[in-house]
Every structure is written in structure tokens, then in C-alpha cells.
Amino acid sequence: MFAGVKRISYILLVTGTLLSLSSNAQWSDAMTQVASQKDFTAGIYGGIDASSNCITTSFATNFFSGNYISDALKHQVVENLEKFNRLGYNLNYGIYGVWRTDTINHRTFNFFFAMRHKATINAVFSPDAFNLAFFGNAMYAGRTANLAPFNFMSMSYNQAEIGLVSTDFGGKAQLGMGLSFLAGQKLLAVGARNATLYTDPTGQNLQFNSNAEMYQSDTAGNSKFINGYGASLDLYFKAPYKIGKRSGVISVSATDMGFMYWNKNSLYYHKDTSYFYDGVTINNITDLQNVGFGGVSKDSLQNKYIPFAKKALFYTIPSTLSVNTNTDFGKYHLEVGYWYVFNSNDVGYYYVQGDKYLNSGWMTALQLGYGGYETFNLEFLFSKQTKNSTFKLALDHLQGLLLPNKFGGAGAYVEYSHSFGK
16 A cells, blocks of 8 residues: 555656646747837747755756656755745747837837747745655554645747837836737646545555545547637836946836636536545456446546546736846946746746956856745856847756756747838
8 A cells, every 4th residue: 555655746846746847938029129220020939947945956867768766866856856846847938029119299118029939837835745746654653644735737828929019118218018909729727725644554454534626627538739728918117316436227028917718628627525444345357347436436536536527717827926126337237137937836036147348249147046936046148149149048947957966957048139211
């Protein structure tokens, strides 16, 4: 019975939460650029990010490579476990176009459109949940494993956005807004307010208690591309400031404030229950169709303990609040910022970043941050600007690459834009 619980927990935690290991690009610089010699700018970008405050890079690499997970790898994670353990994965890529005009009441506006794909997987789980999945329940003989809090969310959707930015709002400030149509692809969200597992000292029986709910989009084979639709709003504001002789800008943005409606074939589950398990009755070992769970059929068990209901669902998408200050020190700039992603199982992220502007349009930056899905984060960025084009590349979670046995995470972002016109 100990081994069986380990396999079940491994499936729930690994194929659910550990399938996961950039919303930061929502307001591209091209969309908010004040002055340009060109009338139109087109850009393409892509970002992928994975991080955790407990799962190390070595553990994740071996797991996804299908290698043997040794006790040493497991204990790397155990040493990092906290009361609330987080992991997250984000994929964000797309194209955009910006058209600049000063013909509306002699004010300068940037009109933009964007087509994006976004996917996110994130989770928060207890130390007992990890131990149960990778070590089994033998260590909990005569004890109760606390599997809450447990939250898992996986969502993917496409986004089409149009918007505008007034680049001389109230003088030198900027104000922008974008409206998006969303086409939902997949949703799976599982949450347990309470979940415990008691193991008999001799392993003869188990007592499982839970209060959980689940949302899942339409799983039909003909509904792979659009299972829902929705809308979202983006807001952006930037204003200059002065500290002594130093000038700077502060920007505030709120992105992806919206929801998704998932069609009537979506699944919903909610159950507050207690289950006592003391084994399986096998009447004939050569005919497993005669296996019985206390005389109850498989369908009856599902209806009793996993009573799914088909109905339409409304679900809020992850939205981001971001605040950034950028102070000019000549060839050096100092950035201090904060962002928080709602409905994503992470915590607020604080960062400081030093920017160095070099000759021939080169710029490099180094960022040190704390929060999000990891503990602390080290990021390196460089960009190259020419007369008509801009290229950016960022490498994230460098601590997970430099110290893979202690920290976890990896990420990259790339963007290229080109301007056309006069």
C-alpha cells in the first residue's frame, strides 16, 4: 500500500505541477517611443521562463531528461522546501506594429496592434506533497501528511490587441490603453483548501480527507483550438521626475485585466469528503474484471468521489501590476521596480537594475531581484540599436545555471524591431 500511494502521488504532483518548470513585454518600447524618424515600426518577440523556490535546476534537468532521480537529487529539493513552495512556467511570443501620428489635435499618438500567444503553468504545494510524491507514504506511518495548501493552474490562450499611447499627455507624461480579444485554448485549475492523508502504522489502511475543486476546459477532440473566449484591458502611464539634479521617469502599468468564458462542455468538480481505504478485493486473480472495491463499480466510485459536472465557466486570467523608476546618471541608469502577477501562485517581485549605455548603440544591464516564483534572481540583458532597428536579448535566472544543485530556474527573452517610413 505504501508503494501504491507513492505512485499515485507521483502522478498527481509530477504530471500536474512539475510539467511546469513574459508578461513583461506587454508594453514594448516601440509602443511608447516619444520621437521617431519613421512612421511605422514592426516587431517580433519571444520569451520563456521557468523558476522555483525549491526545485533545483539539476533535479529538473534529470527529471525531464528521463534520468534516474537519485536520493541526492531529491534531497537537494528537500533542503529548499518551505511552508509554501512555488514553481512557475511562462511562454509568451508574438508580433506587433506601431503607427505614429501627430495629426489629431496636434497631439502625438502611437497606435498599435499585437498578436500574441500566452501559456502559463504554476503551482504552490506543501513539503508533505513533495515527500509523498517522491518518497512515498512509508515515512508517514502512524502520522498525517498535510497536503494543503495545494493550487495548480495551467492556461493557454491567443490574444489580439489594439491600442494607443498619447506620448505628450499633460506635457511630457504618457498615457496608454489597449483592448484585447482572447481565444482560450486550455484550462486546468485545481485547488485544495484542505487535504490530509493518514497512514496506518502497519500500512493496513489509509484515511484521506479533502475539500477540493477543479476547473477544466472542454476535453473533446474537436475542440483543441478554441474552447473559450474573453476580453482584457491594459493601462499604461509614464511621467518624468527630478531628484536634485538627476532626472528620471516613473512608469506604472496594469496588463491583462480580464477574464475568459469557457464553453458549456467544460468540467467542474467540487467535493468535501473523507475516504477510508483498506485494500482491494480480488475474487479471481486470472480475471481482473472481477476486482471489486467493496462491491462498488468503477462508475459508481467516480460518481461518488469525483462527481464532475459539465457547465460553462468564467475564469480570471493572470494579470500583472508593474511599477518602475529609471533615474539618469549619464551613461548609467538605475532602475528600481516591483511587479506582482495576480491569480498565478507567486509572490511580489522586487528588483534593482543597473543600465550601462555604450558607444555605437550598445546597452548592457544587470538585474538583481527577489520574489516571484524563486527566492532571488540574477538577470543579464544587452541590446543593440541602429538607425532603423533594435535587438534585445535577456538571460534570466542565472543563479540556476551557475549553482544548479542549489537553485532552480532558466529563462530567455529576445526581441527585434524595425522601423519604416520617412
